[in-house]
Amino acid sequence: MAHRTVMDDAVHLSPPGREPVPVEGCATCAELAARREVDRRAGDLSAVSDRNVHIRRHPHPGAAG
DSSP states (O other): OOOOOOOOOOOOOOOOOOOOOOOTTOHHHHHHHHHHHHHHHTTOHHHHHHHHHHHHHOOOTTOOO
16 A cells, blocks of 8 residues: 655644733732843743733733723
């Protein structure tokens, strides 16, 4: 039996969205944003992405979303 291989279609990635903006007056958001900048200066873009996820998911009473 002959085995035939076929390549999958190309993967198309969209550019990353905007970074989340920390909520003014929120100490948790401020800390995450500060750590994000330290990570960025260190070249750790994986950690920058993680900080963005945490800022985006951090709950704020009355926030739309």
